[in-house]
Amino acid sequence: MSIRDVVIIGAGFGGLSAAKELAGAPVNVTLVDQQNHHLFQPLLYQVATAALTPAEIAVPIRSVLRRQRNARVLMDRVIDVDADAATVVTESGRTLPFDALVIATGARHSYFGKDDWATHAPGLKTLNDALGLREKILMAFEQAEMVVENDPEAARRFQTFVVVGAGPTGVELAGAIAELSQSVMRDFRHIDGANNRIILLEGGPRVLPSFAEDLSLRAMHDLKALGVEVRTETMVTDIAAGHVTTNQGDIPTETVIWAAGVQASPAGAWLGLANGRSGHVEVDETLRPKGFDNIYVIGDTARHEADGGALPGIAPVAKQMGQYVGRRLSKLASGKEPPSGFRYLDAGSLATIGRNRAVADIFGLKVKGFAGWLLWGAAHVYFLIGFKNRLFVMLHWLWLYLTWQRGVRLIMHHEPATDSEKS
Amino acid sequence: MSIRDVVIIGAGFGGLSAAKELAGAPVNVTLVDQQNHHLFQPLLYQVATAALTPAEIAVPIRSVLRRQRNARVLMDRVIDVDADAATVVTESGRTLPFDALVIATGARHSYFGKDDWATHAPGLKTLNDALGLREKILMAFEQAEMVVENDPEAARRFQTFVVVGAGPTGVELAGAIAELSQSVMRDFRHIDGANNRIILLEGGPRVLPSFAEDLSLRAMHDLKALGVEVRTETMVTDIAAGHVTTNQGDIPTETVIWAAGVQASPAGAWLGLANGRSGHVEVDETLRPKGFDNIYVIGDTARHEADGGALPGIAPVAKQMGQYVGRRLSKLASGKEPPSGFRYLDAGSLATIGRNRAVADIFGLKVKGFAGWLLWGAAHVYFLIGFKNRLFVMLHWLWLYLTWQRGVRLIMHHEPATDSEKS
Numbered sequence: 001m002s003i004r005d006v007v008i009i010g011a012g013f014g015g016l017s018a019a020k021e022l023a024g025a026p027v028n029v030t031l032v033d034q035q036n037h038h039l040f041q042p043l044l045y046q047v048a049t050a051a052l053t054p055a056e057i058a059v060p061i062r063s064v065l066r067r068q069r070n071a072r073v074l075m076d077r078v079i080d081v082d083a084d085a086a087t088v089v090t091e092s093g094r095t096l097p098f099d100a101l102v103i104a105t106g107a108r109h110s111y112f113g114k115d116d117w118a119t120h121a122p123g124l125k126t127l128n129d130a131l132g133l134r135e136k137i138l139m140a141f142e143q144a145e146m147v148v149e150n151d152p153e154a155a156r157r158f159q160t161f162v163v164v165g166a167g168p169t170g171v172e173l174a175g176a177i178a179e180l181s182q183s184v185m186r187d188f189r190h191i192d193g194a195n196n197r198i199i200l201l202e203g204g205p206r207v208l209p210s211f212a213e214d215l216s217l218r219a220m221h222d223l224k225a226l227g228v229e230v231r232t233e234t235m236v237t238d239i240a241a242g243h244v245t246t247n248q249g250d251i252p253t254e255t256v257i258w259a260a261g262v263q264a265s266p267a268g269a270w271l272g273l274a275n276g277r278s279g280h281v282e283v284d285e286t287l288r289p290k291g292f293d294n295i296y297v298i299g300d301t302a303r304h305e306a307d308g309g310a311l312p313g314i315a316p317v318a319k320q321m322g323q324y325v326g327r328r329l330s331k332l333a334s335g336k337e338p339p340s341g342f343r344y345l346d347a348g349s350l351a352t353i354g355r356n357r358a359v360a361d362i363f364g365l366k367v368k369g370f371a372g373w374l375l376w377g378a379a380h381v382y383f384l385i386g387f388k389n390r391l392f393v394m395l396h397w398l399w400l401y402l403t404w405q406r407g408v409r410l411i412m413h414h415e416p417a418t419d420s421e422k423s
Numbered sequence: 424m425s426i427r428d429v430v431i432i433g434a435g436f437g438g439l440s441a442a443k444e445l446a447g448a449p450v451n452v453t454l455v456d457q458q459n460h461h462l463f464q465p466l467l468y469q470v471a472t473a474a475l476t477p478a479e480i481a482v483p484i485r486s487v488l489r490r491q492r493n494a495r496v497l498m499d500r501v502i503d504v505d506a507d508a509a510t511v512v513t514e515s516g517r518t519l520p521f522d523a524l525v526i527a528t529g530a531r532h533s534y535f536g537k538d539d540w541a542t543h544a545p546g547l548k549t550l551n552d553a554l555g556l557r558e559k560i561l562m563a564f565e566q567a568e569m570v571v572e573n574d575p576e577a578a579r580r581f582q583t584f585v586v587v588g589a590g591p592t593g594v595e596l597a598g599a600i601a602e603l604s605q606s607v608m609r610d611f612r613h614i615d616g617a618n619n620r621i622i623l624l625e626g627g628p629r630v631l632p633s634f635a636e637d638l639s640l641r642a643m644h645d646l647k648a649l650g651v652e653v654r655t656e657t658m659v660t661d662i663a664a665g666h667v668t669t670n671q672g673d674i675p676t677e678t679v680i681w682a683a684g685v686q687a688s689p690a691g692a693w694l695g696l697a698n699g700r701s702g703h704v705e706v707d708e709t710l711r712p713k714g715f716d717n718i719y720v721i722g723d724t725a726r727h728e729a730d731g732g733a734l735p736g737i738a739p740v741a742k743q744m745g746q747y748v749g750r751r752l753s754k755l756a757s758g759k760e761p762p763s764g765f766r767y768l769d770a771g772s773l774a775t776i777g778r779n780r781a782v783a784d785i786f787g788l789k790v791k792g793f794a795g796w797l798l799w800g801a802a803h804v805y806f807l808i809g810f811k812n813r814l815f816v817m818l819h820w821l822w823l824y825l826t827w828q829r830g831v832r833l834i835m836h837h838e839p840a841t842d843s844e845k846s
Contacts, residue, residue: 035834036832037834053477053478054833054835055476055833056476060610060832066609073610074569075565075834128835131835142459145498146497146498184485187489189495388822391822392815395818396815403811409459409483410459410481410483411458411459412477
């Protein structure tokens with residue numbers, strides 16, 4: 001069977017790299033995404049904490065593929081895949097035939113079956129999540145300021161921020177909220193900065209469990225230096241309006257952020273594959289699920305065992321998987337020998353904890369403190385797509401570094417009342 | 424009566440200048456606004472057309488007044504003014520006593536009694552309006568691309584943009600949409616740029632009616648050069664889904680933008696003043712409505728006759744009124760002679776029509792074309808509040824100018840489906 005039509009679902013790190021890798025191949029690429037933009041998710045927490053603007057970490061998918069004449073972009077939502085007929089069905093009623101399909105639909109939050117927690121403890125996956133969270137955090141200070149005179153207890157609740165989960169996202173978010181809360185405090189006249197509490201909850205024994213132990217310790221130390229209370233071995237048992245309940249006691253708070261668990265997108269269901277609680281699709285070393293000849297599943301949606309463990313759901317894994325599938329399909333389409341099985345090249349891990357502090361493990365070299373922080377910044381700017389985004393993010397960071405001013409403190413969802421309410 | 428507590432409602436150009444003018448005065452200033460940010464409205468259309476980001480034209484009110492120790496900021500909504508008791512009542516239940524009150528609550532859209540048009544023809548007053556409009560315009564191209572093969576008529580409707588009203592906002596918006604539509608066209612594979620139509624409707628005989636006639640003619644010429652169809656003497660008689668009806672015929676379109684009329688905020692009702700259709704509060708040369716000794720009404724909410732005509736509802740008028748009232752209250756609070764009546768210093772008018780083109784009338788000097796455009800840019804950057812905003816807007820404009828790339832093409836309100844919809 002020759003490969004001519006390649007359909008890719010999802011324009012995250014996986015899908016976009018697959019599409020770009022196919023640039024020179026004799027195929028027609030159709031990249032389908034619900035959004036019009038590719039999002040640089042590793043910096044999403046900086047949008048949520050008013051450091052960067054949405055436009056600095058997102059780029060229109062159409063712009064990225066402008067010059068790639070064999071690729072077209074569809075802004076549409078896939079509702080089903082018919083593996084037998086080899087077609088993809090979209091919400092707008094399109095049927096897209098494919099010779100090869102790449103599923104790169106990512107992951108979403110998982111509340112371990114407690115879906116009602118979602119209302120009180122939003123997670124961070126999309127730009128709207130980030131803007132909603134930014135608003136929630138900024139409004140908490142406004143509300144504390146408003147109630148502090150009459151109800152100091154309520155003000156304390158508004159000044160308490162709980163982050164659930166101490167993986168890279170949770171750690172970076174807790175650090176950034178700590179810095180944001182210090183920086184905004186200059187602008188308030190009534191509330192007391194000493195009442196700001198940022199609490200990071202982790203079920204396991206240490207933060208950054210996927211990092212080497214000494215880096216975890218350093219991260220814990222850096223978080224504490226920033227004023228973050230780190231509570232390990234702490235399991236959340238309930239989340240409701242005004243408080244979080246844990247096995248170590250109750251925390252009164254108005255702001256809880258979920259960074260604890262993700263679940264693969266429900267792509268497995270399209271393929272009729274029974275997928276476990278995490279929803280991942282098991283793939284072999286060619287990144288295909290068993291029994292499918294022309295369907296690839298990559299990135300956070302896939303589960304691929306390598307060297308005894310499953311690869312983590314992080315950007316570099318998704319990107320390398322996308323490149324591998326792109327290269328493979330390119331070879332197959334040209335009638336050449338496909339590459340051997342996928343091998344993940346682990347360049348290491350990075351996490352930043354506020355200004356001047358980060359922990360990094362790059363090709364086995366451990367870097368901490370200021371050097372780690374510079375490395376973290378350089379790596380993130382390097383991997384940002386689009387020259388303008390790189391330039392503006394660098395300038396913006398320089399600005400933040402020099403002035404300590406978080407300029408993106410906009411509360412926008414909180415709109416003025418409509419006229420009927422007004423009068 | 425001595426003046427100690429000054430309450431200012433609204434942190435637009437008028438309210439914020441009044442607050443800043445009071446910096447050295449022996450008073451307590453309370454600035455109340457529903458939003459947490461001051462918005463540079465003259466550039467709002469650039470957010471709506473994906474040229475600038477929200478953070479570039481907005482600044483947190485608290486930051487602006489950080490160093491002014493006699494001022495505090497309340498993020499709250501005023502629901503009533505009790506002139507006899509000299510108090511302001513807010514939504515959160517506060518009662519703010521005042522010795523002097525400044526009402527600077529601005530204006531909103533007016534559909535001349537046809538409020539149902541609002542659904543189909545949104546206007547442009549807040550950041551959310553701008554983001555909603557940006558999404559609507561960008562989605563129109565996406566939808567045109569999606570339907571063009573099966574329904575070319577519908578695609579044409581999506582590629583038609585109608586702006587109602589050819590004042591400065593309407594003219595600048597029409598020019599910006601024309602440029603945006605040229606620039607995005609490179610990224611689409613199916614729709615034809617020749618089908619893009621930008622139509623500017625004006626009831627009067629010429630665009631920019633408040634400008635000198637030769638500048639109007641030049642603006643009309645510049646708009647046509649950009650591909651905008653200008654239709655003067657054209658009255659809108661109906662707006663509904665899929666079309667606009669005018670006295671000159673029907674226009675099939677999916678995107679209508681309202682730039683035709685504004686109405687003062689309903690502050691007049693708080694004072695028990697009968698206000699006309701436009702809702703303005705008539706003020707004397709001290710900017711007080713008749714019969715009120717300690718209440719000032721400024722900016723778009725006020726109507727002040729000067730040199731035979733009412734002052735227009737534009738930023739410089741609001742700003743100068745705010746400065747006047749601030750100066751006046753400062754003198755009164757110090758027991759000094761207040762300044763004589765308010766005099767508006769008209770520096771002129773400016774409007775830009777796409778890159779390299781603008782018309783300006785500065786202190787009687789008429790400037791057109793490239794020189795006018797540079798002047799327009801310099802004036803807007805100069806009046807932007809906050810050094811960072813100035814720097815980033817300049818860099819962003821330079822970027823746009825050199826690359827023709829509109830980078831802020833994010834569709835964010837259009838979120839991925841929730842999980843229950845997905846599966």
